[in-house]
Amino acid sequence: MESYLPVRATLTAIDRRLADHLFTLVPAEPLAVQPGQFVELSLPGLGAFAVSSCAAAHPAAVRLCIRRAGRVTAALYELDEGAVLGLRGPFGNGFPLAAFADRDVLLLAGGLGMAPLMGLLETLLQQRSAYREITVLNGARDPASLLFRPELEALAAQGLIRAAFSVDFAGDEAAATLLAGCRVGLVAGLLGTVPLRPAQTTAAVCGPPAMYSCVLPQLEELGLAAAAIYATLERRMRCGVGHCCHCVTGGVFVCRSGPVFALDELRRLDGAI
Template identity: 45%
Template structure:
């Protein structure tokens, strides 16, 4: 099947997660690669008839029944319009697109997942894939930061995985609301601060990062101070993408196109690429 061509999907559920973010479940009518054959870190193009099309990273695992999980922040005209879409409505999807996280390179390694804000959505897809083959990896460490407690995504799910011993988890928020209690152990600090006292084996640890680009240079500095080489650090540059197939040039960073060459790159690939980490 041609992944460039849209296929119809039905809205199964739209569940609010935070004041501006929803978990959306779609289902395609037929078995299609857009639902069944993607890697964590890849994305699809979602279109609402008469409104427009946007790239969205996968949030769940591939499925054989055509279901697709997406975590969507309602900020643009397409994602805002999605809030008004009713269950059972028809939308269109095409994909999967881009280059995801290289699971084969992680075999036998400790994995450090670092998410900021909405970046937890694509890293959830990676985490679920890692948990599906839990014995293939070493330690699974998750560092997750958001601007405030109510902006933390999947916090209960992450804490349950921690309590079961599946992952090691650290949470932080930029500031704590006076009327809200955060998850146990949640710190008030910027995300890079979680690296300051972390103990890892740099020779057997790979890091995966997804979050606001402004924090990437600080995370890279922190990881390098822990002894990780740039080839062991993978970052998702899922910003500015539009067409998904490298035609519009909207997502160009230096000579790279995020939608085709990425959105996942190693730190070594981005070294010296002007504008990649700002």
């Protein structure tokens, strides 16, 4: 029952440059979140919500990219450095790193989906030679909303990855400079613009449900095996440990068996996609 108890965590940094802010927390006890796993972040007296890590696992610090969505996240946005919050977890299975080893890696993100994929990418880069070509396709609604673009461009400039960006809308005049280097259209449109070797590629996809319904079949049509396409399922999590049943989908606890599933597993879960 230990994981029901939150660990005290101090908010040490808030990066407010983008609409979705980045929060760094230092837990009072070591808490390493593997890529694709999630934690429950609680604001005392207000509530808690599930959030993935957007950095490689580090026991001394947890980095989260959080969108202001509703009551609890809005309250978080009002806090300053030094605030003390609660962290429970880590929960869930995370991405299976062995499935990416010695393979080309394709990371395909829509909007906030780039957050957990950034955690995965940082982890892969810690052992860069264990993976072949790494391609990141990152889409957002407008140029100013693209997460981690400078970081991805810097990695591409070093030859460590290939990166391509897309935006649904060109944005206003102020966004014109940011638009350079972005394709206008849905992120799925980027798939035709980069050379892929489907038979030797493992993909990780993260984004809104509407993106899954078009991107996952498209990856299969390109020749990727369903067992080599991983996606994360977002459900209303509460306990994170298989007790409250809030996350049950197709008869499985998404908080325990997921949130990362291969496409062939997802197809067996009624109502998953």
